[in-house]
Structure formats: structure tokens, C-alpha cells
Amino acid sequence: MSDALFILAQAGQDAAEKFANATYSGLALGAIYALLALGLVLIYKATQVLNFAHGALAALGAYFAAYLVVTLNFPGRYMGDVPLTLQWILSGLVAVLLMSLIGLIIERIAIRPMVGEPLFAVVMVTIGLDIVLRSITDDYIGNDPRPLGSPWGSEVVELGPGIIAQAEIATIVVAVLSLIGIALFFRTRIGVAMQATAFDQEAAMAQGISAGRIFSLAWVIGAGLAAIGGIFSSLFPRSVGVSSATAFFAFRALPAIVIGGLDSIAGAVAGGFIVGLAEVYAGAYLSGDTFSFLGVGFSGIWPYIVMLGVLLVRPYGLFGTEEIRRV
């Protein structure tokens, strides 16, 4: 009798541990998706462009970080006795700033001339950008994943019933900090100007807001967020380093923004966490012999199935505003 009870208790504990592990992992993955989705929505709201090159920007950002940390040790080499974690964070920041600069250049060269063109055409421009950037990034990365040399390595800590990787904690912390940063940004003068431009471009311009500068700013922030997402998606539990697969993370952030609604910042964050948790739970629970009919790679397409379900009920996502159509 006591044996049976012991096994039951054991099973309960195992279940709790499995659930906790999946939840931690899902939250960390969701944080990455939220970062990517936030960048996508920011760009979409400000410029009405859905950036299909987001994955390429993320991969390039992660590559910059890997190059700065592992190959150059910049700016750490000039600092002497600064702790390793801080050096790594500084290198990451430099990579993010570099990506922001590239975002600015991309906006000026490829996106600005397309203002006023049909959506289809602008989306295809970003797909073209994706092809170009990704080919070049893949060439620089090479055949093997490049490690980012993060200070957290593959360390894990116990938290409640389960375990969580230190890098995952860092991911969640950075994501939350970025989200708070964006929320605070929207309270500044420029942030309000960006909201105004997103709401009505012409009215904003009549108030003396430079729409062009807002466009650039949206791409700068979006590309920076993409780089942060790319860097953290290349850390320990997800992968050994930045590789050609890093770019595909952003394609799984697309369901996140559709679930949340394309023009909703809060929706993007919520969608990101929904997709991250859904993906990890599907990977953890829809496995084994019972679900072998689902085959390989099901957790990767699960977000899209969730997205289709949401769209059937609400064609503009959970938080999106319904488009008013006029003749």
C-alpha cells in the first residue's frame, strides 16, 4: 500500500517537475518571441510594413555578438579587470547598436523609396532583403554554429520544483527590461510622436512631426530588438550558437503577432508568450508513443495551427483593431 502511495507521490512530483520545467522553458522561449514580435509590430505600426527580413536581422545581430565576443573580445579587451558578465553584456550592446545602424541604413535605402506603394510590393522588398542578408550572414557564419561565449554557459539553477538554465533567466530579465524600456519610451516626447504617426500620418505631419524620422526610428528600434532576440535565441538551451537556423526563429514569431493582432504592442507580447508556451508544452506533452502519429517537428508548426484557430474566431487577432473598410 505504501509502495503504491510512494509511486503515486513520485509520479505527482515528476509531473510537477515536468510542468515546471516546460513552463520555465516556455516563458524563456516566449520572451524571445515577444522581443521579435515587438520589433515586428513596432515597424508595422509606424510604417505599415511587415518586415520579413526580421529573422535575417536577428541572425546578423547574433553573428555580430559572436564575432565581437569570441573573435575580437571588443570592448572587453580595453577594460582590463571588468567582470566577464559585464564584458559580455557590453559586447552584446555594441552588436545591438550595430544592428540598429544597419536597420537605419536599410530603411533609408530600401524601404523609404517604397512609401505609398502597395503592401504586396513592400513586403516583397523585405523578402528580397531577407534573401540578401541571410545569404551573406550564412556565408560569414560558415557551416558550424558559432558559439556566443556567454558567461552563463550551460549552468542551471533549481527553482521551485524544476530547474531553469541561467541563460534562460537572463533571457527573461532582458526581455522584461526591454519591454519596460519600450513602454517608457512611449511616454517620451518622441514616443508620443511615434504613436501619433502610427495613428494618423498626415495629422501627425501637420503637427510638425517628421514622419520620415519616425520611420527611421522604428526601424532602428526594431532592428535592435531583433538583434537582442537573435542573441538570446542562440544561447544554451536553444542552440549551441548562431547558425543558419537562427533566422527561422522570426518566422515563428509571425504567428505571435497575428495571434496578438498586428497593430497591438500588448498583443505582440501576449502572443509571443502564448506561442512560446504552446510550442514548449506541445513538445513536452504531445510526445511519446501515443502521439507518434504527429511525427517530427510538430511543435514547430503548432504555433501556426493555434494562429489559424484564433484567426477563424477573430480575423484581426486577439487585440488587433478591426479594419474599417470604405469604398
Add this chain to the structure above:
Amino acid sequence: MRGRPLLYVSYESEMALVPTWSKRLMVALLMIVLVLIPLRAVPVLGFLGDADWMRILSEVMIFAIGALGLHILSGLTGQVSLGHAFFLGVGAYTAAVLGGSGGTATIGLGLPIWIWLPAAGLVPALIGALVAPTAVRVRGIYLAIVTLGLVFIGEWLFINLTDITGGSQSGRRFPGLEFRWWKEEEPVIDFAADGVWFGIELLGEAKTYLFLVAMVAVMSIVTKNIQRTRSGRAFMSIRDRDIAAEVMGVPEARYKLISFAISSFYAGIAGALLGAFVSRLIPESFSLFLSVEFLAILLIGGVGTVTGTLLGSVFVVVLPRLVQDFTDLLAETADTGTGVTASIANVFVSTSADDFGLVSTLAGNSPGLNVSQLNLVLYGLLLIIFLIFEPLGLYGIWLRIRNYWKGWPFTY
């Protein structure tokens, strides 16, 4: 009417398939050239009769069929679909199941081409009609993402349905391009083997090419005719202003569904022919990139025109080969040439490990892009450049040339 090509005196002549005599002449000339190419009877273009160029031109024809399908959905109805590759895959695997030879690992019924080719169009059309109700509910960018989901879900299906597709990284064999009356008979016409047609010796590649040219001709005429009918006009009205079309009494949902079905039909035929042409495909071939390639054909050629779609297919499929040839030429010049040309070539191409260059002809991991990466980069750049500077694509360039000579020597 000879000197006034834009003057139409009857509705019939305005709606004609080829309304002006100059267009009639051009189409006739084009058809003659296309047929004469495999006979090497065309001056200058004789090299196109070689086996490898025949294969490239055959691929052009297959892509043209798929692109015509996307032209109907995206060019005429204005529904941007990233899911075209999925329908190509469905068509290809329908053909493989019906026409392919069965093995221990894969299903194949071995039926003849007159069953599997139409079925490869009809099954995707049916699936397209099933998917359409979901797709019709969303518009614009939401539709692009929904169809993107379709590609990913399709890829997962293709990888996991190993009985049908042969599974990841191994793939399966597709039925050959040969005409038989029934299963085990000797083929009446084998499009892939060398042989004599009408007393002329032809390569197998040339026969495949001629068969595909005929297919494209039929498909183009059908597309042109769809454009001229009630449905075609309904498609275009939905593209131009969906809500205005609805107000005028065009049932939007129904015509979007029809458009999806027709487009999927074309895609399925193209997929089946692609499978039969390359004979072995892995499930990963039907990826997002294939969809993007079709959209690129449309955009580079010119959205909304059959001529542009055909031009775009030629451009997109032939470009990689040209880049390859050009890179080889540069490498050769850099290695063996002398003087200015050699040093210019040297800047662009690196032929040894310590050599700096934009393109590298070395195998493996080396500085500089390799040729396939260069292809991708050029391809993406061309897409961007065309969209920014020539939104009407190759067709727009042709229009400008034509209008210049029409008014020559005046500039207006």
C-alpha cells in the same frame, strides 16, 4: 486599321486574344522560334539546342505554368499567397502516388500520364477550395501570414507522410514523362528518350522541352481566356477594390474561392511536371523559398500580365546559369588572362585561399561568397531593385521601349 493599332471598331476586336496585327506577328514569330530552338535552326541562339540548355528551358516552362497560376491568384485577384509551394507539393505527390511505381517504402499505382496529370491538377484545386474559406476571411498581410503557415504545415506533412513522399532527405522517384495507354504497356511516346519525330532526330531533352512548350502554350491561352471572361473581370474588380466589387454584385467569397482553386490547379500541374522532369525530389523542396521564387517571377516579370509572367519565368530560371557562366569566365580570366581584364577579374573572384574576392570558386568554407550564395544575393538585390525602380517589371521596360519607338522621332 493598319496604322492605328489602338482604334477598335468592334467589341469583338477589342476583346480578341491577340488584338493587333503586330501582336499576332510577334506571337507567331515567338512560337516558330520556340519550336525551332531544339533543331538548332535559329541563328545566334543555336547553342540553346544543347542538352543542358534544353533542360534549363524545360525548367523555365514548368515554372511558367506555376507562375501563371499565381498570376491568376495574386496578379488578377490581388490575393498575395506565400503558399504556392504547398500546392505544387500536393500536385507532385498526387502524380507520384497515381503514376509512380510502387516500392517497399512508397505507394505508387503506376497509372499512365493521362490519369495522373489531370489528377495532379484537380486534387490541389480541391484542397485549394477547402483552404479558401479560411483564407477568404482574412485580407492583406494577414493572408500572407496564413498562407505562410500553409507552407510550414505542408512541409511538416510532406516530411511525415513517408509512405507518399519517401521521407525527409531521401525523397522518392516520380513517374516519367511518357505516354502509355495503360499500366504495363510499352510507352506510345516517351518524352525523355532520344528518338525521331516527323523524320527529325531529336534529343530526349528536346522532346521533353517541346512537350512542355505545348503545355505552356495551352495554359497561357487558358489564362488569357480566363482574363477575358466574367470570372476574370470579377477577379480584377476584387483586386482593384474588394468592397466596391461587392457593392456592384460580385460575390467576393465565391470568386476568391474560384481563384484559389484555379491557381492551385496550375500549381499542381507544375508540381507534377517538375517531379516528372527531375524524377526525384525531397519533401523539403516545397519550402517557402519556392513560393518566394514564384512571387519573384511575378514581380520581376510584371504583375498582372501573362507576357510579364512568362518573361519573369525565363529571367528567374536562367539567371543562376548566367551567373555561373559569368563567374567561371571571370575565374578563367583571372587565372590565365593578362593585362587589365585579368586584374579587373581578380578583384571580383578569388581562386585561391589567400586571394580576396567577392566570389570564390573554391569548395568549402572560404572568404567570399560561393556561386550559389552569389546567386541568392543577386536574386534578392534584383527583386529589390525592380520593385524600387521598375514596379511594372520587365513588362514595364518593354512598354517603355515600345512607346519610345511608337512615337519616334518624337518623344511624346
